[in-house]
Amino acid sequence: xxxxxxxxxxxxxxxxxxxxxxxxxxxxxxxxxxxxxxxxxxxxxxxxxxxxxxxxxxxxxxxxxxxxxxxxxxxxxxxxxxxxxxxxxxxxxxxxxxxxxxxxxxxxxxxxxxxxxxxxxxxxxxxxxxxxxxxxxxxx
Numbered sequence: 001x002x003x004x005x006x007x008x009x010x011x012x013x014x015x016x017x018x019x020x021x022x023x024x025x026x027x028x029x030x031x032x033x034x035x036x037x038x039x040x041x042x043x044x045x046x047x048x049x050x051x052x053x054x055x056x057x058x059x060x061x062x063x064x065x066x067x068x069x070x071x072x073x074x075x076x077x078x079x080x081x082x083x084x085x086x087x088x089x090x091x092x093x094x095x096x097x098x099x100x101x102x103x104x105x106x107x108x109x110x111x112x113x114x115x116x117x118x119x120x121x122x123x124x125x126x127x128x129x130x131x132x133x134x135x136x137x138x139x140x
Contacts, residue, residue, distance in 0.1 A: 019044060031102050049076055049095065062090065069132065072121075078129040092125035099123045099133070 023037040030042035049063040063076040082090040102117045122134040 031098070049078075062095075072135045074133050075126070076131045076133070078131065080129060091128045092131040093128075095131040096123050096125050 019041065021037050021040055025037045025041050026035065027033045027038055028041065028045075030038070030046050032038070047062050049061060050058050050066075051061040053059050060079075062079055062082060064079045066074055066076045069075050076095070078090065078092060078095070084090060084094075099117055099120055100123065102114050119135050120133055124132050126132050
C-alpha cells in the first residue's frame with residue numbers, strides 16, 4: 001500500500017541514508033508492528049492511501065479521493081502517475097495485494113497492523129486506479 005513518489009536526480013551518487021529517530025525500530029515493514037519508532041521510519045519511506053494533517057483530519061495521499069458506495073463499501077480513486085522506487089506504476093492491484101498480504105503474513109508472525117485491516121471482508125480493483133473495500137472500518 002505504499003509507493004515512493006519522490007524522484008531524486010542525484011540518488012545514483014548516494015551510498016548511505018542516515019535517519020535519526022528517538023528510539024530504535026523493530027521492523028522496517030510498515031504492516032508488521034505499529035509502534036512509534038516504526039511508524040516514524042515508515043512515514044519517511046512509504047505513503048498510505050490517506051494521511052492526517054496537523055489537526056488530525058484525513059487528507060488525500062495515494063488516494064486522490066474516496067466515497068461511500070453503501071453502508072459497508074468505500075471506493076478509493078488513486079492518484080494517477082504515481083511510481084514505485086523501481087519506476088513501475090502504482091495501481092489498484094497494488095492496494096489489493098497490500099491489504100490481502102496482512103492476514104497471510106500475520107499467520108506466521110503476529111502483526112499489530114492486522115487490527116487495522118481485520119474489518120475488511122473484501123477488496124477489489126475496479127479498474128487500474130479504483131479500489132473498493134468492503135466493511136472497511138476507517139474513520140473518514
